[in-house]
Amino acid sequence: MRILGIIPARYASTRLPGKPLADIAGKSMVQRVLERATQAGSLTEVVVATDDARIFDHVGSLGGRAVMTGPKHPSGTDRCFEALRIMGMDRFDAVVNIQGDEPFLVPAQIDELTAALARSSGGIATLAHDLTDDRDLDDPGKVKITTDVHGDALYFSRAAIPALRDHTDGPRHGAFRFLKHIGLYAYRSDVLEQLVALEPSTLERAEALEQLRWLEHGFKVRVGLTAHPSFCVDTPADLEEARRLAARS
Numbered sequence: 672m673r674i675l676g677i678i679p680a681r682y683a684s685t686r687l688p689g690k691p692l693a694d695i696a697g698k699s700m701v702q703r704v705l706e707r708a709t710q711a712g713s714l715t716e717v718v719v720a721t722d723d724a725r726i727f728d729h730v731g732s733l734g735g736r737a738v739m740t741g742p743k744h745p746s747g748t749d750r751c752f753e754a755l756r757i758m759g760m761d762r763f764d765a766v767v768n769i770q771g772d773e774p775f776l777v778p779a780q781i782d783e784l785t786a787a788l789a790r791s792s793g794g795i796a797t798l799a800h801d802l803t804d805d806r807d808l809d810d811p812g813k814v815k816i817t818t819d820v821h822g823d824a825l826y827f828s829r830a831a832i833p834a835l836r837d838h839t840d841g842p843r844h845g846a847f848r849f850l851k852h853i854g855l856y857a858y859r860s861d862v863l864e865q866l867v868a869l870e871p872s873t874l875e876r877a878e879a880l881e882q883l884r885w886l887e888h889g890f891k892v893r894v895g896l897t898a899h900p901s902f903c904v905d906t907p908a909d910l911e912e913a914r915r916l917a918a919r920s
Contacts, residue, residue: 674785674857675763676714677754678704679747680730680771682723686906691726693910695774696917700904701726703774703917705735711781714767720754746881748856752867755860766863768856770903774913777899784857784895793823793891794862797882800897802849805842812905814852814880816894824892827852827880850894853901856882866890 680691680701691701708717719730719737730737738757744750751768765788767781780798787796799816807813811829819825838846866885874883885892904913
């Protein structure tokens with residue numbers, strides 16, 4: 672498969688403006704993501720999709736490829752589709768949506784994701800790993816997934832799913848294999864075109880999770896498993912922690 676890796680990178684951010692250009696131990700956030708993404712063996716090409724000239728110019732100065740996309744996309748999925756059209760719909764069989772705020776992205780995760788896409792009957796894949804801390808079950812910022820026996824998602828939720836009705840003692844993650852979502856997505860190009868045409872759904876609005884729109888409209892999402900955790904930078908506190916981690920590596 673010819674697979675395009677796309678890193679959506681907006682300058683505006685409610686909690687952390689200018690996040691893609693934030694310095695982490697001498698490298699910008701977007702530089703760290705770009706360097707790691709290009710190490711994935713399954714990607715044919717990697718591009719940064721931005722709405723800001725500062726990010727566009729910065730990526731170019733690094734020797735990377737960037738495309739300018741519209742400023743009002745409601746989601747990274749929509750920005751990815753515009754980037755795909757700019758790069759050429761007929762040039763790529765699939766797209767990987769790579770979160771631009773994961774500076775410690777493991778290249779192997781992308782390869783695991785594309786392998787899950789190859790096994791997906793619905794043309795969409797994402798990743799999860801075993802949840803090992805009960806605090807994540809009660810953190811609405813940590814999305815949980817349940818799957819069917821084939822590995823396709825049944826539901827994504829900010830709540831702890833499933834509820835353990837009869838559990839009374841010990842850690843909950845020891846009593847059931849809970850899965851924590853990792854926000855990487857892969858789509859066949861034709862499926863991505865269908866996704867961006869969908870209207871927002873009631874479940875999506877309830878949980879503020881775009882992937883519920885896909886499930887509610889009947890699309891299947893294959894969930895690949897990875898041993899690699901993720902670290903997403905959403906807040907100034909996250910950024911400081913990323914700087915500490917990078918300084919020790």
